[in-house]
Amino acid sequence: MLQIEMVPILEDNYCYLLRSEDGKCAVLDPGEAPPVIDALEKLGWTPDYILNTHHHWDHVNGNKGIKDKYGSQIFVPEGDAHKIKHYDHILREADIFELGNEKAKIIATPGHTMGAICYYFEKSKALFTGDTLFAMGCGRLFEGSAEDMFGSLQKIFALPDDVKVYCGHEYTLGNAQFCSTYAPENIHIQKRLKDVIGLRKENKKTIPSTLSLEKKTNIFLMAKTVEEFAGIRSTKDRS
Numbered sequence: 001m002l003q004i005e006m007v008p009i010l011e012d013n014y015c016y017l018l019r020s021e022d023g024k025c026a027v028l029d030p031g032e033a034p035p036v037i038d039a040l041e042k043l044g045w046t047p048d049y050i051l052n053t054h055h056h057w058d059h060v061n062g063n064k065g066i067k068d069k070y071g072s073q074i075f076v077p078e079g080d081a082h083k084i085k086h087y088d089h090i091l092r093e094a095d096i097f098e099l100g101n102e103k104a105k106i107i108a109t110p111g112h113t114m115g116a117i118c119y120y121f122e123k124s125k126a127l128f129t130g131d132t133l134f135a136m137g138c139g140r141l142f143e144g145s146a147e148d149m150f151g152s153l154q155k156i157f158a159l160p161d162d163v164k165v166y167c168g169h170e171y172t173l174g175n176a177q178f179c180s181t182y183a184p185e186n187i188h189i190q191k192r193l194k195d196v197i198g199l200r201k202e203n204k205k206t207i208p209s210t211l212s213l214e215k216k217t218n219i220f221l222m223a224k225t226v227e228e229f230a231g232i233r234s235t236k237d238r239s
Contacts, residue, residue, distance in 0.1 A: 002102055002124040004166070006205065007039045012170045013058050014207060016128060017045060024048050024100030027072065028119070028128055029168055031058040033065025040070075047072045049099065052087075053130025054116040055080035059168060063087075079108075079115020091117060104128075109156070111149025112139030118156065125163045127211070129156070134167045135209040136192070137175035138220040140237065146230035153221050153229070161212035172196050172206035178236055179219045188216040 005017040009031050016028040017039060026049040030036045040047060050072045052060050063074055064086050075097060076087040091097060093108035097119065104119040109132040116139075119128040131139035132149075133156055141149055176193040183189055192213070199206050214221050223229035 002099075002121055002126055004124075004126060005039065005043065006166075006207065007036055008170075008205075009035050009062075010058055013168060014166070014170065014205075015062070016166055017043065017047075018099060018102075019045055020100030020102040022100040024102075026051050026099050027062075027066055029053055029059040029130060030062030030066055031060070033062035033069075036062055036066060037069060046070055050074045051097070051119060051128075052076045052080070052084060053118065053128065053132070053168065054113040055083035056113065056131065059130060060084050077108075077115040077117040079110070080113055081115070093117075107155055109133075109152035111141055111144035111152050114143045114148075116152075120159065120163075125160070126166060126208075127156070127159065127163050128166045130168045132156070133165060133214070133218075133221065134169060134175055135165065135172040135206055135214070136179050136189075136196075136218045137171055137236075138218075138233070141233065146233060147226050149233070150223065150226045150229040153223075156211070157215065157221055159211055161210070161215065163211045164208040165211060165214060166208045170206065172209075173200045176217075178239055179217060182219055182232065182235065186217070189219075192217045 003019040007015040018026045025045045025047045027047045028051040074087040076084045078090040091106045095106040097104040107118040112131045176196045180193045
């Protein structure tokens, strides 16, 4: 099973440190290098790889600093590669990334950016979604269309309920408040909002989530049609 360490960076980002049972290590979405390097040094881990979910600066700006220190190989989405410097390898839909004895299936999830991908480690039941799927939310459509993102979320929805979701930001409180307002009759959303408020009052993380929980409380993932999804996304963008 993967050992997963979360590193809070920047204002509200999460970077993830992944280590397989046979000692291979990867850093996922390092938006800055110093706190990630500090965490690696404390753990005594040396990253063999750097993995990016998309090209936005708050997910890639630490790439070079970590690569320079450790000689890590950088893997990036094919569709975003032209916007990411210093990379070594590209990843496409259905590729398999091997982290020692752990394997991640690459899922193309355009919408937030056109090249965005998720990393699905099936054996460890861990899904790294970047800014595609958040706890009780999804990423803004900076490059893709509502149809693109709806299709991407449908791919995620099809995965098993017990998969843990590791996303790129601590946005859950704001997302929960929006979901609660949008669907006040949903008892699962109302309960989760209370839980999230309690966690954030104690400055505790709300990540990881599970797909089971997201399917009950994330109104973006619950949308049945492109039109329904587009309406929800448009309302959230105006809120």
